[in-house]
Amino acid sequence: MSGTTMNTGKAAHGSGRAPRARSRTRATGGSVRRAPYAFLFPAVVLFLLFFVLPIGYAVYLSLRKVEVKGLGLGSGARSEVWTGLSNYTAALSDSELVNGALRVLGYGAIVVPVMLGSALLFALMLDTERVRLTSFTRLAIFLPYAIPGVIAALLWGFLYLPSVSPFYFLLDKAGLPQPDLLDGGPLFIALSNIAIWGGTGFNMIVIYTSLRSIPVEVYEAAKLDGCSPLQIALRIKIPMVAPSLVLTFFFSIIATLQVFAEPTTLRPLTNSVSTTWSPLMKVYQDAFGNNDIYSAAAQAVIIAVATLVLSFGFLRVANARSKQEEAR
Amino acid sequence: MSSLAAQNSAREAAPAAGAAPGTTQGPPPRRRVAFVPTLVLLLGAVYCLLPVAWVVMAATKSGKELFSTLTLLPGTGFADNLADLTAYRDGIYWQWMGNSALYAGLGALLSTAVSAVSGYALAVYRFRGRETVFNILLAGVLMPPVILAIPQYLLLAKADLTDSYASVLLPLVLSPYGVYLGRIYATAAVPADVVEAGRMDGAGEWRIFARIGLPMMVPGLVTIFLFQFVAIWNNFLLPYIMLSDDEKFPMTLGLFTLLAQGNSQPALYTLVITGSLLAIVPLIALFLVIQRFWSLDLLSGAVKS
Missing domain, CATH: 1.10.3720.10 (MetI-like)
Structure with missing residues (x-):
């Protein structure tokens, strides 16, 4: 590809100025080090919001159940409680x-x-x-x-x-x-x-x-x-x-x-x-x-x-x- | 089924086709067509085109013709069907079409942007936790949509966001496969010394990405865009769970509800059939147009070296 030949040309050119490049990199080293984290920020936030959080929530819900007191009428009659693995055993059977x-x-x-x-x-x-x-x-x-x-x-x-x-x-x-x-x-x-x-x-x-x-x-x-x-x-x-x-x-x-x-x-x-x-x-x-x-x-x-x-x-x-x- | 038949015929016929060049020692005739493989591929093509051909023909049938004539022959009612479909509930069909275009277009665009910037970061920089981040993001591919969609619904309900355009758009913006492809394309297309040269010229990291890296990644990004566009356009489970207002339905969900109503009124079948035809035209057209300057192979992450 023509792109490749162009790049090797640039590489050769770059290596000729290597000492200056190194000092330059050091000067901007901080931003270079921070850049990948900034670039990955949106993906990581979305991953936490739409993958990790829902999965965690699903696992949490799977360990809960609604307990009904009395006839289940009125406020406070229905409350969510921990139930251990009972939802799992119920599902598997x-x-x-x-x-x-x-x-x-x-x-x-x-x-x-x-x-x-x-x-x-x-x-x-x-x-x-x-x-x-x-x-x-x-x-x-x-x-x-x-x-x-x-x-x-x-x-x-x-x-x-x-x-x-x-x-x-x-x-x-x-x-x-x-x-x-x-x-x-x-x-x-x-x-x-x-x-x-x-x-x-x-x-x-x-x-x-x-x-x-x-x-x-x-x-x-x-x-x-x-x-x-x-x-x-x-x-x-x-x-x-x-x-x-x-x-x-x-x-x-x-x-x-x-x-x-x-x-x-x-x-x-x-x-x-x-x-x-x-x-x-x-x-x-x-x-x-x-x-x-x-x-x-x-x-x-x-x-x-x-x-x-x-x-x-x-x-x-x-x-x-x-x-x-x-x-x- | 024809694909099974195709397999059998190939298995029987292939040794015969193979024996011919072996027995005649001279140079095999150059121009001869490999008959069996061509036939197998044609059978596969017929099998794949059959339902499409059927829907093209069935959409031209009036309600009466649909149930009384061979549906592989053209009918006379296409214009009427089209008018009926447009008139149905004040043109809600075109609203669904527009919604699908919005979900798929905007969703794919956002998704491509996130994939590009993440893939570029994972390919160009060496930093602590790079492989960990990549592997964790990639593991997202394996998460069954249902374990995500239902808690996503419940969580979005807490934020009062269900039954909104955002509820269908946002969960699909991050595509693990898109990030994976983005990294592959960035690795192949953006050489380290070009980035280094940009730094030497004093460009900031964002500027190097936007001005140098991004243009080099364009063919790969088109692929990610298409992949996501198709994935969102074809999605059913997420809108099915998130939406209840049919003004916000995408095409898939709209046609499904139309068919469900057709159960009690077969007259709606002609609308469903015409609607199905119109729904598949945009994507087929997209692929036909785009394949002139873009290769299907890119979809599986193939990069020319």
Whole structure:
């Protein structure tokens, strides 16, 4: 880049005047030392206000409850008291929360592998030689990233809805059976499909970017040794992009366990999605539907901890595996 | 699903495609198109474009056509749908659109500014606690939005700030991922000797950042802006929790409430469908325009060396 050559020119010029530079730096040393703290001030204040404080408050609330005296009428009849871990034990034995967690685990078991598998496949295909129409297909596959989850769920929701879906129209015309996609087992596929559709493109770009950063010489050597494109993909490309695969896995796990907008949007279209379908929906329902912010806070903390344990657990396993491979 | 089908077909076909150059020892013909990968990518593109194509067609249907004709063929009611949507509750749809633009535009701008100045500080200066600050900020990425959003709501309620524009804007100004990208771009784009040269010329630290560092970081900052713009434009949980006045709703929340009402009045479906189409046009247009001079790869923190 032209910028780089210009900079080296400046560096050479600067080193010629090094003694003066040093004295100058010393004179302004105080402001140089203070500057990074001043620059980071807004970020730190926002972090304290909108991350640390809410988390602390959620933990505080999760240890509290409202105690009702008598009939709960009159002032002073309801008071907030410490309750230890009782909100946590109640949440963990709440079958609805446990069922929601199981539903989301099942959903995640479909979404994460299929989404990342397709993202990897598309990235490898984009990186193949002599492949055509790449700028069009890359943009088309990436496009759902720009579409809000709510609208994605709306669009697919209508495509699942027998009265307006073109698929049902064709099935109807052909006299074929029409499965109900918005109930039972198919509902999982229907919901997973929305997430897969929305997430594949972004992950494809992340993987493709790291594929392109592999130096060409690596392939040249393999090709001279007679490796087929498939062998190159399996033996060279996939291992070399493993770190970005681990990263996309990590973030996909976090995002999947937080699923909220898509099932919430499908609710008006089907009776099969309850208000507590995912753990997050249950938290919302308890906090605002049932006005029990204390147990909602405890559940939110549990979800956060579970998410961190799962995602970091995955990271540890992935790292241990890659170390093993290195040792081999 | 087509993506599954695509995977299978690729697995079966790829060895065959690979065998061809291996058996014929001579130089492979240069111009040949790699057929299978192209096909797989086209299938992926069709899958990704299908709902978009559907909504484009469905938005042209009148209420009657929507339920009676194949929705992948154009109808005749687009102008009427548009007029109905505009007339609905005195044009509240366009209010939602404007709100989304405000939340996403202003929010992304503030967020980019914070990310730029923080990323620059973390990249250019060596100071005590640098890695600690960076790691703690980055840990914010891992915080599930729900553990933040509900206490944020309760705390903002104490400050009497819920159900306001600020309640949706402020919690999203600090983006841990934005700070992370800001540091990566600043490290790559702002060489230490340029900063040093600025100091030699007697410029203050802020001036060096604003006049020298910031312009060098522009391509990266465009990326952070876009990333945040999309994140806020697509956000649902935070406005869903914070807002009750539908005059302040962003697009996502507005369409959701419209659909929820459509449950009892299917006539509203045409409005939801037309509204969905119009809601996705701005971002698609943004990406189509911007990709001419900006690379998608930047979004994952890729920096050309």
